Amino acid sequence: MSLYRKIMKPISLLPLAALLTLTAKTMTAQDTPRTVSLRIIETTDVHGNFFPYNFITRTPWSGSMSRAAQFIDSVRAEAGKENVVLLDNGDILQGQPTVYYYNFIDTVTPHIASRIYDTLEYDAATIGNHDVETGHAVYDRWVRQTSIPVLGANVIDTATGEPYLKPYAIVERNGVRIAVLGLLTPAIPAWLPEPIWSGLRFDDMEETARKWIPVIKEKDNPHLIVGLFHSGHDASRRTGQWIENASCEVARNVPGFDAVFMGHDHQQYNRILAAPTPGDSVVVLNPANNANAIAELDVTLTLAPDNSVLEKKLSGHIHDISTLTPSERFLAEFAADREAVNTFVDRVIGEAKGDFSSRDAYFGPSAFIDLIHKLQLDITGADISFAAPLSADALIAEGPVRVSDMFNLYKYENLLYTMELTGEEIRNYLEEAYRVRLADNPILQGHLLRFESDKPTPRNNRLKNPAYNFDSAAGINYTVDITRPIGERVTITSMADGSEFKPDKTYKVAVNSYRGNGGGDLMTKGAGLDREEIKKRIITSTDLDLRYYMMKEVEQSGVIVPEVIGNWKFVPEDLVAPLAEKDRAILFSPQSSRNQK
Numbered sequence: 232m233s234l235y236r237k238i239m240k241p242i243s244l245l246p247l248a249a250l251l252t253l254t255a256k257t258m259t260a261q262d263t264p265r266t267v268s269l270r271i272i273e274t275t276d277v278h279g280n281f282f283p284y285n286f287i288t289r290t291p292w293s294g295s296m297s298r299a300a301q302f303i304d305s306v307r308a309e310a311g312k313e314n315v316v317l318l319d320n321g322d323i324l325q326g327q328p329t330v331y332y333y334n335f336i337d338t339v340t341p342h343i344a345s346r347i348y349d350t351l352e353y354d355a356a357t358i359g360n361h362d363v364e365t366g367h368a369v370y371d372r373w374v375r376q377t378s379i380p381v382l383g384a385n386v387i388d389t390a391t392g393e394p395y396l397k398p399y400a401i402v403e404r405n406g407v408r409i410a411v412l413g414l415l416t417p418a419i420p421a422w423l424p425e426p427i428w429s430g431l432r433f434d435d436m437e438e439t440a441r442k443w444i445p446v447i448k449e450k451d452n453p454h455l456i457v458g459l460f461h462s463g464h465d466a467s468r469r470t471g472q473w474i475e476n477a478s479c480e481v482a483r484n485v486p487g488f489d490a491v492f493m494g495h496d497h498q499q500y501n502r503i504l505a506a507p508t509p510g511d512s513v514v515v516l517n518p519a520n521n522a523n524a525i526a527e528l529d530v531t532l533t534l535a536p537d538n539s540v541l542e543k544k545l546s547g548h549i550h551d552i553s554t555l556t557p558s559e560r561f562l563a564e565f566a567a568d569r570e571a572v573n574t575f576v577d578r579v580i581g582e583a584k585g586d587f588s589s590r591d592a593y594f595g596p597s598a599f600i601d602l603i604h605k606l607q608l609d610i611t612g613a614d615i616s617f618a619a620p621l622s623a624d625a626l627i628a629e630g631p632v633r634v635s636d637m638f639n640l641y642k643y644e645n646l647l648y649t650m651e652l653t654g655e656e657i658r659n660y661l662e663e664a665y666r667v668r669l670a671d672n673p674i675l676q677g678h679l680l681r682f683e684s685d686k687p688t689p690r691n692n693r694l695k696n697p698a699y700n701f702d703s704a705a706g707i708n709y710t711v712d713i714t715r716p717i718g719e720r721v722t723i724t725s726m727a728d729g730s731e732f733k734p735d736k737t738y739k740v741a742v743n744s745y746r747g748n749g750g751g752d753l754m755t756k757g758a759g760l761d762r763e764e765i766k767k768r769i770i771t772s773t774d775l776d777l778r779y780y781m782m783k784e785v786e787q788s789g790v791i792v793p794e795v796i797g798n799w800k801f802v803p804e805d806l807v808a809p810l811a812e813k814d815r816a817i818l819f820s821p822q823s824s825r826n827q828k
Contacts, residue, residue, distance in 0.1 A: 264533050264541055267405045270306055271316040271457065271528040274299055275494035276359070276520035278326025281347060282569055283557045286328040286576045287638040294523035297557035300351055302525055302550065304558060316402050316409060317352065320494035321359025321461040322520075324373060328576045328638055329568070334369045335776075336575060342369075343568050345377035350564055355400040357382045357413035359461040359494065364644055366427045382413020382459060385439040387432045395431055398443055401451050407532060410453035412443055414481070416462040416495055418473035420762070422750040424646055424772065436462060436477040437484055444487040454532060454540050455489050458482070463496025464517065471749055471762060479504060482513040490528050490545060493517035499524060501547045514547045523553040576635035580786040585793035587627040587640070590819055592620040593668075593680065593698065594811040595801055598793035599625070603640065604705035605796075606781045611649045611771070613741035614726070615657060615706035617753075619664075621699045624819065632791060637782045642699075644776040648747035650768045654723070654734040656758040657704070661721045663757025664702040665711050667695075669720075673713045679801070679810035682817075689820045700751040707732055709799045713807060727798055739770065743777055 277296060285292035307315050323344050324330050333343045348356060358381055362370050374381045374396065384398035399412040417433035440458070447456060463476035474480065478493040486508045493500060493515060500517040516526040526549055533542040562569075591597035603618040621642040652660070670676045678687065681695040709723040723732045746753060747769060754760050760768065773780060785791055801807040 262536055264535055267314075267407050267532045267534060268310070269314050269316065269404055269407060269409075269530040269532070270310050271318065271409070271490070271530065272303060272306060273318045273320055273459070273492040273516065273518060273526040273528075274522055275320030275461070275492070275518060275526075276322040276497055277319070277522045278322055278361070278520060279324070279330035279344075280327055280521045281329050281343065281565065282562070284569075286572055287635050289576075289635055293553040294521045295557065296347055296351070296522055297561045298552045298555040299522045299525060300558035300561035301555050302552050303351060304560070306527075313405055316354050316404060318411065318457075318459055318492060319348065319353055319356040320459055320492055321357045321415070322361040322494065323356075323359070324365045324369060325361035325644060326521075326642075328635060329572045331638070331644070332572050332575050333568075334365050334644075335779075337571065338368075338372070341376045342373050343565065345373055347565070348377045348379050350561070353379050354402045355380050355382055355411045355413070355459065357459045357461050357494075358386065358396060358415055360416055360419055360422065361643075363415075363419055363428055364423055367429065382411065383415050384412055384443050385414050385417060385434040385436060387434055389430055389432050399447055401453065406534070406538060407455065408451060408453040409455045409457060410447045410451055411457050411459050412440065412447065414439060414458065414460045414462065416473075416475050416477070418470040418475045420748065421471045421473060422745050422748055424648075424744045424748055433473075436460065436474070437481050440481045440485040440488075444485060448487065454534070454538075455530065455543070456487050457528075458488050458491035460491060461494045463493055463498060464500050464515070465496065471752075471755065479515060482515050483507065486511075488513050489530075489543065490514040490516070490547070492526060492528075499549055501526075501549050503547075514545050516547045516549065518549050523551070525550045525552055576633060576638075578634050579631045580634060580637075580782060581632040581789050581791060583627055583629050583632050583636075583791050583793070585629050587791075587793050589620040589622055589625040590815070592703075593701065593818065594815060595807075596703070596795050596797050596799060598795050599627070599640070600703060601705065601794065601796045602791060603781075604703075606784050607647060607741040607777075608706065609784060610647060610773070610780050611739070611741040613649050613706070613739040615652075615704055615738050616741040617660070617664075617702045617704055617746060618743075619699050619702045623698060627791075632785060634782065637778050637785070641778045641781060643743075643745065644778065645743035645745050646775075647773045647777040647780065648742050648744055648769050649771045650740050650742055650747055650765075651737050651770060652740050652758060652768065654732055654736050654738065656760070657707070657738065657740065658721055658723055658734065659759060660753050660757040661702070661704060661709070661711075661723075662718055663753050664700065665720055666717050667751075668701045669711075669713060671717065673810055674806060677810070678814055679713065679807065680814045680818075687817050689817055692817045697751075700753065702746070702753060703799060705796055705798060707798065710802045711799065712802050713810075714803065727796075744772065 281296040380397045380400040383396035386395045388395040402409045414436045460478040462478045464479045466480045482491045497520040499519045518524040518526040531544040587599040592600045604616040607616040625639040627636045683693040
């Protein structure tokens with residue numbers, strides 16, 4: 232019997248009605264649209280917060296990748312792994328000592344951030360500005376050591392004119408193609424010294440998106456286009472010539488996006504914005520920082536028999552995972568890393584003869600900031616030092632000083648510059664620093680500090696501007712008169728040794744590289760220097776981060792004493808005191824929102 236007969240014989244025995252029914256069912260299945268449901272999850276601005284433990288304060292901590300892992304596993308178990316996409320939006324390489332250890336101490340072991348991406352099976356990530364801050368050696372290694380694509384369509388190799396990183400990734404799930412376009416806030420040159428990003432430039436986000444969307448559509452014909460942008464939502468905030476937070480502008484102005492995941496500004500966001508194409512909309516999400524929350528985009532697609540999209544339904548959610556039970560699988564996988572980092576931060580490098588609190592730095596001279604000033608002056612030999620509280624609420628307690636305390640003292644991996652500024656530029660710099668710190672009219676407004684709200688409370692106590700721009704100076708004696716008009720508050724009376732301070736004289740100033748590149752606009756709006764002129768004023772730069780040198784100084788001296796230099800003050804003191812006491816209670820009372828983080 233031939234093969235043909237074997238196949239046909241059983242069919243020929245079927246009743247005609249049954250044969251017709253079978254044919255009808257087959258045709259219906261082929262012609263019926265199918266529905267696919269997907270869940271796209273985003274983490275962002277994790278800042279090395281991988282474990283449910285803060286290696287800086289040496290205390291249990293909320294959020295972390297260990298809790299994100301638990302959430303991710305539960306979603307995959309519920310929806311099916313084939314229906315889940317996992318993305319990270321950068322700023323993973325800076326923050327906790329965990330990443331500092333693998334950035335600069337143990338550079339032989341594969342980077343923990345790369346291993347976490349692979350262990351949790353991320354699908355793509357976008358580079359963040361604090362990832363770039365670690366320097367080429369670190370972020371190039373991180374990108375190389377992970378199996379997932381790290382994106383950055385507007386991070387351009389100046390030698391070739393092409394993207395230095397992969398511009399976008401195509402993720403396939405259940406026959407659905409999802410294009411993920413990665414973009415980074417372009418204001419890197421305003422914050423970071425050029426050697427850190429040598430050979431690169433950072434193009435405008437909106438222009439870059441306009442370039443790549445047609446390419447993605449033509450080449451890959453995706454069912455869904457998602458933006459993974461390390462940039463926030465408020466486009467009104469410009470940093471020099473750059474729009475720092477352009478995510479919503481791209482969503483509103485560039486046709487083609489179905490959703491945009493944001494990061495960078497550490498603010499939760501979940502909105503639907505009108506797209507430039509009439510009738511279309513874009514879901515925009517940001518879960519904020521430290522893996523205390525996760526963003527989720529729920530997608531339902533109705534696909535025609537030819538796999539084209541008939542209908543899309545998208546909705547965004549922000550899930551609080553701050554107190555979720557950490558994943559035992561994750562903790563077991565990275566137990567050796569946790570032990571290695573704990574050993575690193577536990578090392579005693581000196582002794583504190585009293586407490587150093589950054590809280591005092593908001594309201595006048597403080598031992599906390601003056602320790603930074605002293606170290607910067609000792610390291611550089613400069614005449615004058617500028618410094619600000621980089622952590623909102625940090626404490627180095629009396630007793631043994633450990634490596635972990637140095638992360639409390641200095642949060643970021645800035646280099647230390649020595650620059651040349653005239654006396655007049657120094658005064659104008661300080662005018663801008665106190666303008667962004669102080670209320671426009673403290674006496675009339677009843678507050679020393681510039682709050683975002685007209686009626687701040689402990690639960691609504693966000694400052695208008697970040698405290699890391701609240702610079703003060705050492706090496707000079709001066710007063711800040713809160714009753715004077717803006718621009719006329721700072722009076723410099725002398726150098727610290729009592730000698731004359733001259734507006735037309737050039738002084739050597741110690742300043743971190745963020746500030747020395749124009750970050751925070753104190754050099755530009757304040758001192759009045761354009762960015763090209765700022766570069767010319769840099770005399771020297773350290774090779775390693777400022778924290779490293781501070782650590783060595785403390786280790787060498789063995790003892791740090793909480794001494795207030797007292798070289799400046801707010802005046803009139805009788806008017807300042809009650810305002811400072813009132814604002815201190817708003818910022819740091821037990822009910823303060825800062826103490827709920």
